[in-house]
Amino acid sequence: MAEVRYREALNQALREEMQADESVFIMGEDVGVFQGAFKVTAGLLEEFGEKRVRDTPISENTIVGMGVGAAMGGLRPVVEIMTINFSLLAMDQIVNSAASIRYMFNAQVKVPLVIRMPQGGGHQLGPTHSHSLEAWFLHVPGLLVAVPSTPADAKGLLKAAIRDDNPVIFIEHEALYGKKGEVPENGEPLRFGEAAVRREGDDVTIVGVSRMAATALQAAETLAAEHEVEADVIDPRTLRPLDLDTILESVRKTNRAVIVEEGWPHGGVGANFAALIQEQAFDYLDAPVARVTGADIPMPYSKPLEQAAFPHEEHVVQAALATFRDL
C-alpha cells in the first residue's frame, strides 16, 4: 500500500479510468490548463489532450446538461463543479434531467454521468462557498451519492462511480484534499452501498458523514480514553444506495445512535437516518437518536464564527454521552 493524499487518490482514479476506457472524459471550469481549482485534475490535460480534458466556460447548468446528453449519447463524462454551492445553478439539470431521464423514458437510455464537487467549511470562504449539501442530493431518487472520507475510499469510489451506469453525485471535501492515507495499489473499485466500520465498540453507534467520519473517529477515541464508552464508528461512504443494514446491526447491538454531519439540521442526513433507524429498530433503542449537525445558519466568514458553525470532536462526545443520560 502506498501513502497518498486524498487529491492524488482522486487523480489516480481519473487517470486509470481514462486509460482503461476511451469513453471517459472530463469537463469543468479550469480543469485543464489550470489543473483544477483543487488540483485534482493535475497532469491530465497533458496526458489525455484537449478532447478528453475540457475546460468549459462558467455555465454550470449547461455543463451538467451537456454531460447528461453526452452520457445519453454513449460516453462516460466526469463533470467537475468547482464548489458544491455552484451546483445549485445546475440543480435543474441534475434533478429534472440526470435523475429523471431513465425512469421518465422507461429505461430506453441510461445516464452514466459523474458530477464531482467539493463541499465543507473551514477555509473562511463565507456563505457562498462553504456549505455541505449532501442531503439535497440524497433527497433525489435516480441519483447515487458518494461521500468519501479517506484517500482509499476517494479512489475506490470514484472508480466505481465512473464505471456505474447511473448518475453519481460525488462529494469530496475541501478539508480532506491534503489528508494522507494508505491506498491499495490494485486499482480495484469499491462497491457503492457498503459502509465501513472504522472502529468497533458495544456502547454507542456513531455514524459520521463525509469529513465528519474522521471527527466521529476522534470523538470515539476520546470517549474510550476519558469516559469508558466504546463506540462503533460507521462511515456510510455512500448515501444512495445506503448500507442501512450495517447501521441497524450496530444499533441493535449498542441501542444508541449518534449521527454526525456538517450540513444543516432541517431535512438533513441525520434527520433521515433517525427516521429510518426508528422505523426499523425502534424496539432496540434505549435513547432518542441524537444528531450533531452544522449550525442552522449560512456559513459565516469570521474564523471563530466559522469554526463554531460546524461540529468538532467535543460536540460528538457530548452528544454520545447524552444518550446515556437518564430520561
Add this chain to the structure above:
Amino acid sequence: MATEGATGAEKAHEAGIEQPIHDLPGEDTCRLILQKMLLIRRFEERAGEMYAKARIGGFLHLCIGEEATIVGATQALADGDYLMSTYREHGQALARGTEPERVMAELFGKVDGCSGGRGGSMHLFDFERRFLGGYGIVGGSLPLSAGVALAADYGETEDAVLSMMGDGATNQGTFSETMNLAALWSLPVVFLVINNQFGMGTSLERHSAVTDLSQKSEGFGVPGSRCDGMDVLDTHAVVSDALRCAREERKPQLVEAVTYRYRGHSMADPEEYRSKEEVEEWRRRDPINNFRQRVTEDGMLSDDDVEKLDSEAQERIEEAVEFAENSPFPDLAALYDDVYVMEGSSPHAWWLVDQRSPETHRGEAEREAGDVAQELAEAGAAYAGEDVTSERRSRHTPRGDDQGEGEPAEESRDEEGGAD
C-alpha cells in the same frame, strides 16, 4: 421589428416572409409530406377530443398550425441524426416515425406508450428512431442536445442533432450558455426556434427585446437564419442547409421558423391575449391547405388523392385511439423499477425507500415488497378512479404545480369548435 398591435399577417410580412419560392419536389416526396402533415393534424385534433373526454391527463400542448415547420425540418434529417424537442412534441415523434398508436397510448398513460406511460404528453421518447425526447422544462433540452452532439462528435461520427425549442426558450440562460458552448466546441447541432409568436400568453414582442430571433444566437458565434415555418418546402430547404453546415463544417446553426399555433398554449388556455382576427389571418396561410393547393394545382396529386390521404390519416388515428384504449395501465409492481441501473452495483443496499408500509423495500432488486406494500399501492392507485376513462374532466386536473398554465376552465374543456 413588429410594431405593437400589428396583426398576424402584418407581423409575418414584417418578418420578411414572402410567397412560396421553392419548386415542388417529386411526387413521392410531396405525397409523404402531405401524409405526415395530415397525420399530425388529425392526431392533434383527436388528442384534443380525448383530453376533453378525460382520457388524457395533465397538460396537453397541441401543435396545430406548426405542421410545416415540424415536417419540413424533420424531413431534412438523416437516419442517424438525433432529434430533441420540447413538451409540444407529438408531431415531432410522429414525423420521426413513432407509431401513432404508441404516442396516443403514452398520452393515455398506458404501458404500450412510447415512454411506458411514465412520461406522458410532454415526455415522449423513441430511442430506436433517435428521437431523444420531449422535455417539460423550458430551455432544459438545449444543454442535453449539445451534449448529444458532443458524443456524436467525440465518436467521430457524421451524425448531427436537431434541437427544437420555442420562441420563449430563447430567453433562458441555457440558451446563451448552450449557443456559446456549441460554437466554442464546433458541435454538429442545429437549433430550430419554432417561433409560434407566443410563450404561453406572452407575445413575442412582450417577452423578447430582440424579436428577430435569428439574431439572438449570433453574438455567441452561432449564425442564424430564418425560414417561413408555414411553408414546408422553405423550412426543409433552410434546415437542410443548416444541417449540412453543422455536419460538414462543424459550425452549429440556428434557424428561426416563423409560424403560429392555432390552438391555445395548452388545453387550459382561454386565449384572452389575442384576437380571433389574428388567428384567422394566420389560418389563411395554413401550411396544409397551401401545400395541398400547390400540389393539386400543379396536377401532381388530385383532390381525390388528397382526400384519400386524409381519410387514411383519420383511420390511422382511430386505430391509435383504439389501441390506446385497450392497452393496460402500467403494472403497479413496476412502480419502483428502472429508477436505477442495478447491474454491477450492490443490490443489497437501500436504493429507494417505500414509506407506504412498515416493510423494507429496496427497489426492483427486491420487488417482493410484501403483501401489505402491494395492497397499499393498489389502494393508492384506486384513486385514479375506476372509470377514469369515461369521466368528464373534473378532478384529474393538476392544480397549482405549474403556475400560470392553470386549470382548464369548465367551458374550455369542450372542443373549441372550428375545423383546423
